[in-house]
Amino acid sequence: MEDILRPIGIIARSLDSISNIEFKEVDLTRGQYLYLVRVCENPGIILERLANLIKVDKTTAARAVQKLERNGILERREDAVNKKIKKIYPTKKGKEIYPFIKKENEYSNSVALKGFNEEEQAQIYDLLMRVQNNVEDDWDYVKSGHKRSY
Amino acid sequence: MEDILRPIGIIARSLDSISNIEFKEVDLTRGQYLYLVRVCENPGIILERLANLIKVDKTTAARAVQKLERNGILERREDAVNKKIKKIYPTKKGKEIYPFIKKENEYSNSVALKGFNEEEQAQIYDLLMRVQNNVEDDWDYVKSGHKRSY
DNA sequence: CATTTTTAGTTGTAATTGCAACTAAAAATG
DNA sequence: CATTTTTAGTTGCAATTACAACTAAAAATG
Structure with missing residues (x-):
């Protein structure tokens, strides 16, 4: 049984570090793009579900979202009926960054699937x-x- | 063109965090298993090549190897002819941990390829x-x- | 409907991660 | 063979990452 874990790890780390370098252009730090795209595509998502979507610890997601909120890229709103949850939305600034991320990801995807x-x-x-x-x-x-x- | 970046990222993060949790049993901290397996399979490898194999920054690899050396899992030896390089080898302790990592990885691989x-x-x-x-x-x-x- | 369990989120702490900026040896160049 | 460039490795930051341990609201249970 051939090992697919290693190539998958290598591909994931390669593309992730490329993205992190390229997204400095839109003032995103390491990993932030992951959260921003998911929130843009799932506005109103809650933290726990976001963490599960990305497969990252919820405390990691919590701090990432907190920072993106401080930077004016995401915002959290309390729910009218459920006092426990905070729904996460992209701000205008967040929505403006989104197409750049999409374009970069699509390019990387086309590189990955070359041939x-x-x-x-x-x-x-x-x-x-x-x-x-x-x-x-x-x-x-x-x-x-x-x-x-x- | 379907996106393969996201599933690859999700798979990689899932399996990596599972491994990190399971390798606490052999006293390895986050990411250390990556370096140990590669050094066991490429004894005498140098830092730069190790970093390129794993696709990780060489300063990250440097610190990981330093720590594994302090913990008696890896050791570095200077080369007789090339004074610049340090060849990395597993210690007895490192070699003893290796089979456990391999077994876990093989199991995760079989889970990944189920069906x-x-x-x-x-x-x-x-x-x-x-x-x-x-x-x-x-x-x-x-x-x-x-x-x-x- | 009181009580137990689960869900959602937070903070403390400690570690990995990686970009800059730097040495110094080795290899390439003219 | 002197000098420029590349290779190999290191340390100073500053940030992300995540395990523990914790609140508090919501949902499930008897």
Whole structure:
């Protein structure tokens, strides 16, 4: 059984560090782009769901969102009925940065898929979605304190 | 063109945080397993090459190796002919931890590929290797200070 | 409907991460 | 073979990241 963990890690770290370098141009620091795109695409999302979407610790997400709020890129509004939650929205400034992130990500994606015909593109996408589903369950399981046995 | 960056990021972060939690059992802190496996499989490797293998900043790798050396898991030896380089080796303790990491990684890999038949396994591996090759070039390019135009 | 459990969010603390800026050795160049 | 460039490694910052431990509201339970 061939190892796919290493190439996936290498690809993810490569593209992430490229993005972090390139998004300095729009005054984003390390990792911030992840949260901004997700909030723009899911306005009103709450912290816990955002953290689960990105697969990052909720305390990490909390501090990232706090900082993006201080920088005027995101804002949090309290809910009228549920006093516990804070809904997260992009500000005007946040919405203006979004297209730049999208364009960069689309470019990186096209670099990643260079030389792939349409069938191969569809293939890798489908296979990766299945891997994602497989892995998400274990992430929930381990992050919530359970022990895998192997 | 479907986006493969996000699933790759999600898969990578999920498996990395699972590993980090599970390797506390062998007293490894966040990320250390990455360096230890590579050094065990490439004894005598130098820092710069190690960083490039993992796709991590060389200063990050430097500090990780320093700490693993302090903890008696890796050791660095000076080269007889080249006074500039330091070759990195696993210690006895490092070699003893290695099988545990391998077993965990193999298990995570089998979870990731759950439901994949042999053909699909070979397929995703081949496609990912091509993506890795595509992406590595841009990583080198951007990390060495160049600007991509898109 | 009182009580237990789960959900959502926060702060303390301690670590990794990485960009700048820097040495010094090695390799390449004219 | 002197000098320029590249390679290999380090330290000073300043930031992200995440495990613990904690509130408090909401939901589930008996």
